[in-house]
Amino acid sequence: MGKATKEHLSRLLSSHLNNIHETLQVFCHTPAASLEKVSWDEVIQMGEQVSKQATVAGVLWTGDAPDVKELEENMGVYFNMLQGFLLHTHGSTVGAGPTLCSSVHASAQQIVNCSFSLMKEAVSSYGSRNKDSKLSIPHLAGTVWDACNALKKTPTTNYTAIGRAITQVAVSVKDVLREMKELKPGSADQADEMHDEAAADVENEPDNHDNSSDCDLGNDLSLDEMKIAQLAIDVVSDTLIVLKELIRFISSLLKQLNSNNSSHPIDSLERLLKISQGIGVQVDELGASLYPPQEVSALKTAAEKISVGINEMKVEVSIFIGPSEGFLQACEGLDNSVRMLESKLSSSTPDTTDLQSKMHNVAISM
Incomplete structure (x- = not known):
């Protein structure tokens, strides 16, 4: 039963x-x-x-x-x-x-x-x-x-939902910024020391592959790489400021909505979120490409896409009445940081991938 x-x-x-x-x-x-x-x-x-x-x-x-x-x-x-x-x-x-x-x-x-x-x-x-x-x-x-x-x-409004989603992007960018700030230059003899230590580890513990530590990852940047890293840090820091100003701007739109029952184009708000998320992806790429050996071509691409994203963001914000002065100033600061990074990357030594490609072409021509 x-x-x-x-x-x-x-x-x-x-x-x-x-x-x-x-x-x-x-x-x-x-x-x-x-x-x-x-x-x-x-x-x-x-x-x-x-x-x-x-x-x-x-x-x-x-x-x-x-x-x-x-x-x-x-x-x-x-x-x-x-x-x-x-x-x-x-x-x-x-x-x-x-x-x-x-x-x-x-x-x-x-x-x-x-x-x-x-x-x-x-x-x-x-x-x-x-x-x-x-x-x-x-x-x-x-x-x-x-x-x-x-x-x-x-969230009960489009403004709140989009503002929270952009806040999540900002939190991710802040995490990347924190990790980037942990990058440190290495000593002149550090490469040889690391080579000797690695050789000793392999000789003494040939079967142990879990003893490698990530704590020193990013601690052996050259002076030139550290200059690039610092400029990239400036870009990410200014990106965070832009996102904060954008969130503040969207909050002001919500206050306008509550005060006079006005409405704003939801499609533009959604595009602002999509652009912000795209910039967040490029910030991740910047952070990942800074570890030695630095990927100059990837850094250039990420910087270019961030610049494009900021321009698109300014276009969308211009659709609304009275864009925030703080937001526009933040965008200008980020534009300057990106240009400085791009200038440095253009004058830096080609990354390992580019160098290997050129060496391969030379070998073929010979």
């Missing part, structure tokens, strides 16, 4: 899970602009109902000899609430751009994932005498509560 009941509950759960999966398909489509937008407060309220029902489920499914009809009803109510929550969430994205939609959907998906885990564990543990399995249900109910509570921190 117990086995048959558990199989029945499993089939019922599968049916509910399939219904939720079908409901999630609405997230693949942008709601029509003509639809009435659901307020985010309503979404939060629906989330709170899901959270309360999860708590009820946690108590009910861990009780002694729970009534099967009650379990069925609990499961039905829970998934009906979850479905209603998803439909409300989708309705809240009327007029939302891709970045805001992505943030909203991610929050909703987290609640779905936690709910699935809770109900699967509940059904799986039905009739079990395993105490650990029973104890896991309240914990999983708690994860649903946490996910629902996190809705209060989900």
Whole structure:
């Protein structure tokens, strides 16, 4: 009897899970602009109902000899609430751009994932005498509560969502800057010393490949390479300033929206984010190319792309009324830093790849 009941509950759960999966398909489509937008407060309220029902489920499914009809009803109510929550969430994205939609959907998906885990564990543990399995249900109910509570921190405007995404780029750039500042010049005899130490390690520990340390990586730059590194550090530092000013500018647009109900082109905001992310990729490339032997050609390419990105960013910002003076000054500072780096790279010794290529061509001509 117990086995048959558990199989029945499993089939019922599968049916509910399939219904939720079908409901999630609405997230693949942008709601029509003509639809009435659901307020985010309503979404939060629906989330709170899901959270309360999860708590009820946690108590009910861990009780002694729970009534099967009650379990069925609990499961039905829970998934009906979850479905209603998803439909409300989708309705809240009327007029939302891709970045805001992505943030909203991610929050909703987290609640779905936690709910699935809770109900699967509940059904799986039905009739079990395993105490650990029973104890896991309240914990999983708690994860649903946490996910629902996190809705209060989900961005509710395109400006906030894009501002947070650009902030993530800025955090990444700051990490690269910190690593770049750890680069140090090496001594004149350091190359010979490193060669001797490496030879000794190979002789003494031929089978050990895990004793190499990365702590000294980047500590053997020549003076010329250190000059390039310092100029690259200036570029990345100024890039961080530009991103901070851009975030401040977008925040000012949100204040304008709140004060006079004006709106701004969402496509331009999305392009600003895309440009920022592209610049972030080039900053990563700068940082990676500074380690010896420095890749001059890669550094040049990254610097050029950052310069192009800044110009594109200024064009997008000019679409809005009253671009920030601080932002424009930051862009000018970054332009100067990039030009100085490019000038230094143009006068520096070709990197190893270029030199090997030229030597190969000489060998062929001979």
